[in-house]
Amino acid sequence: KIELAGLCPGWGKKKNRWIMALQEGTQFYIRQMRTMRAVWKDFGVVVYDTKNKSRDDKSAKVYSGAIVELQWESSKWNSATRKLVNQSYVHFVRLQEAAAGPNGAQADVLVKCSRHFRAILHECVLELKKIATATDGDAEADRESYVYQCELFSMMELIWHLCEILYLEVLPVGCLIQQLLEWVRWHSTPYEQLQHDIISAPCPEEHEHFWHLVYKLSLQGSIREARDVLRLHSFAHNSPKVFESMDELLAKMPMMYSSGMASKAELLRSWQEWRGECCRRRDRGDFMLVPELQLLCQVLCGEEDALLDKSIVESCDEWYELMVGQLLFTSPLVLSTDYDVVATAEKCLGVFDAGGGAVRDKILLSALQGDIMNLITLCSASISNWWFVAHLTTIFHHSGILLASQLEYGFKLSEFLILEYASSIMSHPSLWPIALDYLSYCPTQGRHYQSMYVERIPLTSERKAIKVLRACNQYQLKEEAKTVCRVMAMRAYRSGRLGVALSWSLRSKDAAFAASLAEKYFDSYQSLGEFMDLDLLDHLGSAMLLSNKLAFLGKYREFHRLYGNGEFVAAGQLLVQLLVSNIVPMKFWMTILTDALPLLELESQVFNTEQTYALAHFLRQLSPIASQSLDHAAAEQDTSSQDGNNNKVSLLWLALVRNLSRAMLEAAPSL
Numbered sequence: 001k002i003e004l005a006g007l008c009p010g011w012g013k014k015k016n017r018w019i020m021a022l023q024e025g026t027q028f029y030i031r032q033m034r035t036m037r038a039v040w041k042d043f044g045v046v047v048y049d050t051k052n053k054s055r056d057d058k059s060a061k062v063y064s065g066a067i068v069e070l071q072w073e074s075s076k077w078n079s080a081t082r083k084l085v086n087q088s089y090v091h092f093v094r095l096q097e098a099a100a101g102p103n104g105a106q107a108d109v110l111v112k113c114s115r116h117f118r119a120i121l122h123e124c125v126l127e128l129k130k131i132a133t134a135t136d137g138d139a140e141a142d143r144e145s146y147v148y149q150c151e152l153f154s155m156m157e158l159i160w161h162l163c164e165i166l167y168l169e170v171l172p173v174g175c176l177i178q179q180l181l182e183w184v185r186w187h188s189t190p191y192e193q194l195q196h197d198i199i200s201a202p203c204p205e206e207h208e209h210f211w212h213l214v215y216k217l218s219l220q221g222s223i224r225e226a227r228d229v230l231r232l233h234s235f236a237h238n239s240p241k242v243f244e245s246m247d248e249l250l251a252k253m254p255m256m257y258s259s260g261m262a263s264k265a266e267l268l269r270s271w272q273e274w275r276g277e278c279c280r281r282r283d284r285g286d287f288m289l290v291p292e293l294q295l296l297c298q299v300l301c302g303e304e305d306a307l308l309d310k311s312i313v314e315s316c317d318e319w320y321e322l323m324v325g326q327l328l329f330t331s332p333l334v335l336s337t338d339y340d341v342v343a344t345a346e347k348c349l350g351v352f353d354a355g356g357g358a359v360r361d362k363i364l365l366s367a368l369q370g371d372i373m374n375l376i377t378l379c380s381a382s383i384s385n386w387w388f389v390a391h392l393t394t395i396f397h398h399s400g401i402l403l404a405s406q407l408e409y410g411f412k413l414s415e416f417l418i419l420e421y422a423s424s425i426m427s428h429p430s431l432w433p434i435a436l437d438y439l440s441y442c443p444t445q446g447r448h449y450q451s452m453y454v455e456r457i458p459l460t461s462e463r464k465a466i467k468v469l470r471a472c473n474q475y476q477l478k479e480e481a482k483t484v485c486r487v488m489a490m491r492a493y494r495s496g497r498l499g500v501a502l503s504w505s506l507r508s509k510d511a512a513f514a515a516s517l518a519e520k521y522f523d524s525y526q527s528l529g530e531f532m533d534l535d536l537l538d539h540l541g542s543a544m545l546l547s548n549k550l551a552f553l554g555k556y557r558e559f560h561r562l563y564g565n566g567e568f569v570a571a572g573q574l575l576v577q578l579l580v581s582n583i584v585p586m587k588f589w590m591t592i593l594t595d596a597l598p599l600l601e602l603e604s605q606v607f608n609t610e611q612t613y614a615l616a617h618f619l620r621q622l623s624p625i626a627s628q629s630l631d632h633a634a635a636e637q638d639t640s641s642q643d644g645n646n647n648k649v650s651l652l653w654l655a656l657v658r659n660l661s662r663a664m665l666e667a668a669p670s671l
Contacts, residue, residue: 077428080127081149084120085425088391089434091116095398096441105398107170114164114395121157125150155360156388158187159379162367163392166336167401177332178255180324181221189317191216195229204232211292215315218296219325223250235290245286246293249278249300264333271332275301302329308351319352320345320364342369372401376413390414390421390438415442419449426453436471447475454480459487462500469507482508489513498524506540515547522553522588548583555583559595572599572606579618589618593652600655609663616656619649 038046095113099105105113132146165171165179191213198207210229217226227250230236236243254270278300287293298306306312307326316322323345331340345368349361359382366375379389396402397414422438425431436453439446454477459465465488472481485508492500498520505514540554555578562571575596578584584592596615599606607615 078128078131078146078149080124080131082428082431083127084124084387085431085434087120087123088117088387089437091120092391092394093437095394099398107168107399110395110399111164111168111170114160114168117391117395118157118160118164121153121160125153125157128153152384154187156383159360159363159367160388160392161186162364163375166367166370167372167396168399176336177324177328177334178221181328184321184324185220185222188220188321195225198229199232203234204229205234211311212315214292214296215299215312216321218250218299219312219316219321219328221255221328223253223255226250239289242287242289242293245281246296249274249281249297252277253300267333299325299329304330313351319348319361322351323348337370372396376417380417386417386421386424390417393417412444415444415446418442419445422449423453432457433467433471436475440475447477450475451477451480455483459484459491462488482510484508486510486513489517493517511547515549518547518549518553519585522556522591526591549585552578552583552585552588556592563595568599568602568604568606572596572611575599576607576611576614580614589622590648593619593622594648597652597655600652600659605659605662605666607659607663609660609667612656612660612663616653616660619652619656622649 091113095105095109098109098113128146128150132143132150135143135146161183165176165183169179171179194209194213198204198210198213201207204210210233214226214229217223217229227247230243230247230250233243252274254267254274278297281287282294282297282301287297292311295306295309295311299312307322307329312325313322316325326344326348327334327341330344331338334340342365345365349365359378363375363378363382366372366378376389376393379392380386383389393402393414394417397412402413418438419442422435422442426435432453436450439450439453442449454468454472457464457468459468465484469481469484472478472484485504489501489504489508489510490513492498492504498517502514502517502521505517540550555574559571559574559578562568562574575592579589579592593615596607
């Protein structure tokens with residue numbers, strides 16, 4: 001029994017794979033009368049188990065205390081794969097920009113981009129090999145993981161290269177076989193060490209792999225290298241005519257990339273003339289003295305039995321090496337759409353007893369058959385990451401191969417695979433910005449996924465929160481940006497950092513929370529006698545218009561600044577304006593009026609008659625004798641507090657009366 005609580009984007013698509021991942025552990029827990037529970041946390045699953053006390057009392061459960069955190073595809077993240085993600089992202093964006101241009105993504109652009117992706121894959125393979133080699137013996141599990149990933153990425157490079165040749169390259173007549181030969185040479189086992197061992201042997205032809213190497217090089221189209229190995233044979237000096245005859249045939253073998261011929265007819269005639277010469281020498285018995293050379297000549301003649309000979313098959317590491325070799329000597333002008341390609345591939349699979357059973361072989365066969373959808377389906381099911389199918393399908397999409405791949409539930413196959421790939425890298429703490437950018441190229445569901453994932457990014461620091469906020473602004477996720485600011489503002493408020501909380505609330509334009517924080521600021525000022533975070537308050541600017549309380553806080557700070565600079569008249573006018581504008585909460589009136597007391601006692605006149613009457617008006621409303629609308633909270637103050645307020649009121653009335661008399665006397669001459 002597996003109980004999953006909570007929601008996760010893409011859960012409908014990942015559910016079966018999660019259950020498969022937990023299947024082995026689940027069977028164990030079933031045998032142990034246990035129940036597994038799991039709760040979604042950020043981008044993983046926290047799994048814990050319970051144990052029933054008895055079959056009869058299944059409600060009574062004892063928690064074992066074992067908690068395991070599972071993360072989706074976390075094993076693939078290492079320095080090599082992270083570099084793969086980062087570097088491929090750059091070329092993915094360039095491809096999308098080229099596709100969005102007036103002419104779209106042209107064939108040469110697609111081929112260039114494909115080669116970039118393949119080069120990145122190859123670099124990843126080399127780095128994984130280096131890491132696996134450098135791993136200590138104590139970390140055997142890590143080394144095996146790197147070896148597995150190396151094999152996986154090598155397979156991905158093999159498949160990608162073949163797809164590039166078959167579907168993206170624009171090849172002239174006769175060049176397909178040369179590209180396939182290059183494909184085989186690039187992905188086959190290096191032979192340099194074997195060649196060195198043969199050369200170093202006292203009698204090279206007695207080396208057990210001498211003729212295997214000759215056949216292998218011939219099937220790969222490496223004719224010059226094959227001739228070099230044949231010259232090492234002792235009979236090349238003792239019976240030179242036999243080996244000279246074979247060397248002459250190999251030297252005359254027409255290679256399509258260097259023939260300089262334009263038409264298919266000319267290429268075919270050249271090849272037939274050369275093959276006719278090979279057949280004549282075979283029939284004449286020129287190589288009967290050396291059976292291995294006789295077999296090689298039969299191969300050059302394109303004899304099917306010779307191409308399936310045990311020695312020829314054993315010289316090939318993989319079935320596709322044999323397939324390309326057979327095509328070279330039987331159908332050198334073959335096209336990717338010819339049936340000969342598929343028929344030869346299936347025959348070679350049978351010879352190697354593979355039967356198409358291995359997943360890699362099924363994928364390669366699907367590519368050769370031109371079955372794109374089956375190729376993508378097999379890759380999606382068998383390759384343990386979405387990088388390969390997402391990028392390969394994107395190139396196919398821009399090349400026009402997938403125009404008919406509209407899925408039943410609305411959006412295109414390429415978009416679906418990009419969504420899956422972005423989802424798979426979203427959990428990594430440093431790769432989520434790349435995932436968001438990938439989602440921006442998904443017009444149907446991308447914005448919805450962005451919204452859901454941004455809300456689930458753990459805001460572990462203010463630096464990360466600012467990075468998330470910048471991403472929200474980049475992709476026009478306004479509500480999500482507000483949510484991030486509110487979360488950080490509340491977190492800062494709970495930790496007592498009012499300045500940081502106010503800064504985040506201003507970013508989110510949350511008027512209610514900003515007003516509450518402004519009130520907390522003023523309460524703190526009343527308690528401490530000074531303001532905190534003066535830099536923030538001095539640079540509020542237009543942000544103070546967000547709420548009346550925030551405007552009051554900003555203006556009140558400006559009053560203190562004017563007062564500190566000795567600008568008493570301006571400070572007094574601002575103080576009166578604050579009261580008259582009705583943005584000052586009533587509980588802060590006494591503080592404002594108390595701040596006016598030093599200005600009233602100055603020798604120079606600060607307040608005129610009208611301003612003095614305004615101050616007296618607000619003081620009258622606070623007087624416990626004259627006002628019936630006194631705040632209920634103030635009425636419940638203790639006796640000492642009331643006495644203090646009464647003393648302040650008395651001093652204020654006295655100062656107001658004196659200031660009013662002076663103001664009237666100064667205004668008298670003008671009457």
